[in-house]
Amino acid sequence: MKTYRTHLMVCAGTGCVSCGSLNLKDHLESELKNRGLSDEVKVVITGCNGFCAEGPIMVVYPEGIFYKKLTPEDVPFLVEEHFLKGRPVEKFLYTGPAVKEKVPLLKDIPFFQHQVLRALRNRGLIDAENIDEYIARDGYAALSKVLSSMTPEEVIHEVKISGLRGRGGAGFPTGLKWEEGRRYDAFPKYIICNGDEGDPGAFMDRSVLEADPHSVLEGMTIGGYALDAHQGHIYVRAEYPLAIHRLNIAIEQAKNYGLLGKDIFGSGFDFDISIYPGAGAFVCGESTALMYSLEGKRGMPRIKPPRSTEAGLWGQPTVLNNVETFANVPAILLNGGEWFASLGTGGSKGTKVFALTGTVSNVGLIEVPMGTTLRTIVYDIGGGIPEKREFKAVQIGGPSGACLPTSLLDIEVDFDSLDEAGAMMGSGGLVVMNDSTCMVDTARFFTDFSVDESCGKCVPCRVGMKVMLNILNRIVEGKGEMEDIERLKRLGQHIKETSHCGLGKTAPNPVLSTIRYFRNEYEAHIQDKQCPALVCVDLIQFRVNPEKCKMCGLCKKACPMEAITWEKKTPADINIEKCIRCRSCIQACKFGAIE
Amino acid sequence: MKWAEEIPREEWVRIDQVIHKYRERHGSLIPVLKEVQDICGYLPKKVQHRIAQGLHLPSSQVYGVVSFYTFFTTTPRGKYIIRVCLGTACYVKGSKQILDNLQRELKVGVGGITSDRKFSLEGVRCLGACGLAPVLVIGQETYGMVTPGKAIEIVRSYP
Ligand SMILES: Cc1cc2nc3c(=O)[nH]c(=O)nc-3n(C[C@H](O)[C@H](O)[C@H](O)COP(=O)(O)O)c2cc1C
Ligand code: FES
Numbered sequence: 001m002k003t004y005r006t007h008l009m010v011c012a013g014t015g016c017v018s019c020g021s022l023n024l025k026d027h028l029e030s031e032l033k034n035r036g037l038s039d040e041v042k043v044v045i046t047g048c049n050g051f052c053a054e055g056p057i058m059v060v061y062p063e064g065i066f067y068k069k070l071t072p073e074d075v076p077f078l079v080e081e082h083f084l085k086g087r088p089v090e091k092f093l094y095t096g097p098a099v100k101e102k103v104p105l106l107k108d109i110p111f112f113q114h115q116v117l118r119a120l121r122n123r124g125l126i127d128a129e130n131i132d133e134y135i136a137r138d139g140y141a142a143l144s145k146v147l148s149s150m151t152p153e154e155v156i157h158e159v160k161i162s163g164l165r166g167r168g169g170a171g172f173p174t175g176l177k178w179e180e181g182r183r184y185d186a187f188p189k190y191i192i193c194n195g196d197e198g199d200p201g202a203f204m205d206r207s208v209l210e211a212d213p214h215s216v217l218e219g220m221t222i223g224g225y226a227l228d229a230h231q232g233h234i235y236v237r238a239e240y241p242l243a244i245h246r247l248n249i250a251i252e253q254a255k256n257y258g259l260l261g262k263d264i265f266g267s268g269f270d271f272d273i274s275i276y277p278g279a280g281a282f283v284c285g286e287s288t289a290l291m292y293s294l295e296g297k298r299g300m301p302r303i304k305p306p307r308s309t310e311a312g313l314w315g316q317p318t319v320l321n322n323v324e325t326f327a328n329v330p331a332i333l334l335n336g337g338e339w340f341a342s343l344g345t346g347g348s349k350g351t352k353v354f355a356l357t358g359t360v361s362n363v364g365l366i367e368v369p370m371g372t373t374l375r376t377i378v379y380d381i382g383g384g385i386p387e388k389r390e391f392k393a394v395q396i397g398g399p400s401g402a403c404l405p406t407s408l409l410d411i412e413v414d415f416d417s418l419d420e421a422g423a424m425m426g427s428g429g430l431v432v433m434n435d436s437t438c439m440v441d442t443a444r445f446f447t448d449f450s451v452d453e454s455c456g457k458c459v460p461c462r463v464g465m466k467v468m469l470n471i472l473n474r475i476v477e478g479k480g481e482m483e484d485i486e487r488l489k490r491l492g493q494h495i496k497e498t499s500h501c502g503l504g505k506t507a508p509n510p511v512l513s514t515i516r517y518f519r520n521e522y523e524a525h526i527q528d529k530q531c532p533a534l535v536c537v538d539l540i541q542f543r544v545n546p547e548k549c550k551m552c553g554l555c556k557k558a559c560p561m562e563a564i565t566w567e568k569k570t571p572a573d574i575n576i577e578k579c580i581r582c583r584s585c586i587q588a589c590k591f592g593a594i595e
Numbered sequence: 596m597k598w599a600e601e602i603p604r605e606e607w608v609r610i611d612q613v614i615h616k617y618r619e620r621h622g623s624l625i626p627v628l629k630e631v632q633d634i635c636g637y638l639p640k641k642v643q644h645r646i647a648q649g650l651h652l653p654s655s656q657v658y659g660v661v662s663f664y665t666f667f668t669t670t671p672r673g674k675y676i677i678r679v680c681l682g683t684a685c686y687v688k689g690s691k692q693i694l695d696n697l698q699r700e701l702k703v704g705v706g707g708i709t710s711d712r713k714f715s716l717e718g719v720r721c722l723g724a725c726g727l728a729p730v731l732v733i734g735q736e737t738y739g740m741v742t743p744g745k746a747i748e749i750v751r752s753y754p
Binding site for chain 2: 014015017018019052053055197198199200201202203206237238239240277278279280281282293294295296297298299314355357358359363364365395398429431433437442445446449453455560580582583584587
């Protein structure tokens, strides 16, 4: 391989691509060529770097200098200064939200400091479309070790020692699942990778698949060996075309290298993987539903037992794991289960990838040891709440999860502590909400989601969730009664106990958790007919409070209906006849003068 | 409003090719439906019947699958499909308002198609680009950090 003095790692995750990173790459390459630097400086396209908020991102190695928000116009100057004259360009360096000092090196940026990369070990370091780069970072070394020197039982034993629990939501111990799967002596057996990632507000699996597809292929192949399965399927959401594209490339390359297909590494072990794009149904993330979907049917979960490990896809023993679970496997086999278990808490070992989004300064993809507190995640890594707003809640676990309030910020995030708090790890979406979010409306939002996505097979989920939604709609319209709170709690409990699959068993969580932690907001909606966060339009009067109005006129500018009258030095006024209740003025007003 | 539900002859030919390609394969209904929808843009009843016959499946099963998955549609779509993300991260950052504004701008409901058949407007659940919330996708193009005003500008910029 040719060696270069400098490598420019340009992020081509979905976030950066839509901010123009591919265009940036083209400009960089042509500028380097014009300056005669093509032989010294190489531009590499990598998967998601994680710090999506600052995209497009470029990291310069070997130094590790982090550039953010680059545009094609910046390129000539940057190339001249940095790569010809050797002077990093200050104005493109990172500055924190609090301190105004420039932070040149990636490793010193607080966003990265608290992170430990295991599942994302190759993040921002390799070109996902080039197998050589994966191999150069110890890729396929675990597979080689496994096939040449370990029995399937030893593999499973090692995974058990690691304490790895499934990253798809429920946290089932992976080693146990594999042991179960191995027990059934049948042919064929299947191994499935769940890349459906339906939780809204989660994009971890997408990033793993886009940035490091080989780690998943390697993990699945190791799984195949351990289980005596020879066929793997990856079920990927149809919304992730780039992930599908990169997986196809990766499979092709692995086959060419003899790392997939017949007689891998000359060991006599055969394993093949095919990709299956989903067709858009949240419930297909559930394991049995996913298998029906793979068979070309409606994705409706079925009652267990039999477990899939006994009778899964096409009635054959099948082991299904999440993308991140598989991505962890090669590192475990290479470094040993003990190594993996050295991080984390009593019941949850290793690290977890989270998608940190919502109203937080540093939006992005993070990986932290299990047991890291929410406070560290939101404030140290996330950089806190922007625009002088207050933290209100963090939503974890998507539609099966919960909204956790300030008082739980010091909770150490792992499977068990979240369970206790009435939440769920889910797949790892963390949506931060500030004080302009209404908790009742949020609960309504998730309930609406679950009603939409329920497969309709069982009554508690199909009808019960609909009734909950009706009650919530009533409350946000100002027609609620105090008894509604108890009704919601009772009904939610019934639905949890009697539903058929994981969707219904967890769908009431958003409502139950908001009642538990934000009961006062429900009461405000019902008793005072007020929405404290000014979200529920039926409870907003759309009136300007002259005492708070600073007469700046921003609301008038924001109003699409010209319903606001305002002159310099007089408070604004809203013409209710013209007002369409779109909330544009509320968002525009910096002083909270509209009520 | 009457949409010409005619499927041109050459599309029928391509549909049959897809069916033929998958005929022998186990559980191929969903990939077939996908490819056929790529050809026609949507899956009207007569096309569903054709697929059912070709794959030797009951029509009810084909319809059952078409109606189950959000990816499939039985009504025609516009030239550009506008998808506004209503996932959590986007919702928290005000994507609902973007959708409302676009409905007003295009004079079309969610799931509808403009009278000139130029745009379809859809609300979707999480596009996996939450880092850029709120997100709007038109065709293959992803727009991040969209404001309600900017959304209208973007849509107007389409020829
Ligand atoms: C309604 C529902 C949706 C689910 N969605 C996903 C998903 O999107 N991705 C995922 O990996 N697991 C999802 N799961 C969990 C899977 O059923 C399964 O437990 C998991 O993929 C097993 O892999 P693991 O042991 O590696 O976690 C979902 C479960 C339910 C009930
Ligand atoms: S919530 Fe909109 S992209 Fe995820």
